[in-house]
Amino acid sequence: MSEPVSVATAEHYVWGQVCDGWHLLRSDGLSIIEERMPAGSEGQRHWHxxxxxxxYVLEGELTMQFDDGAAVIRSRQGVEIAPGLPHQAKNCSGTDLRFLVVSQPPSHGDRQT
Structure with missing residues (x-):
């Protein structure tokens, strides 16, 4: 039987110096991470x-920057990022942003800048 997982029990890591990530599911074929970005923070532009x-945004507002513009993803909305598509996550709001990142296959070790 599988045990429930949460940010209280999941493996935690820090990225971008101020952002948090929790590995909710980490397998060979699938990764699900909950991430928190403080107001005004941003990730590095990259692609996989x-x-x-x-x-998928849980709380707050995610601005996803692409080469041809930006998409604003609000709470209870999501956006798909295809392999090879350069993107950059930003929190342009004044509050914390929490979202899920589902990657298939897992994106760690697959990141290009």
């Missing part, structure tokens, strides 16, 4: 060679 990702 193999991983297809889906970002």
């Amino acid at each position: 060679e193999r991983a297809r990702q889906f970002f």
Whole structure:
């Protein structure tokens, strides 16, 4: 039987010096991470060679920057990122942002800048 997982029990890591990530599911074929970005923070622009990702906002507002513009994803909305598509996550709001990142296959080790 599988045990419930949460940010209280999941493996935690820090990225971008001020952002948090929790590995809710980490397997060979699938990764699900909950992330927190403080107000005004942003990730590094990058792309993935193999991983297809889906970002789903739990709280706050995610601005996803692409080469041809930006998409604003609000609470209870998501956006798919295809392999090879350069993107950059930003929190342009004044409050914390929490979202899920689902990657298939897992994106760690697949990141290109």
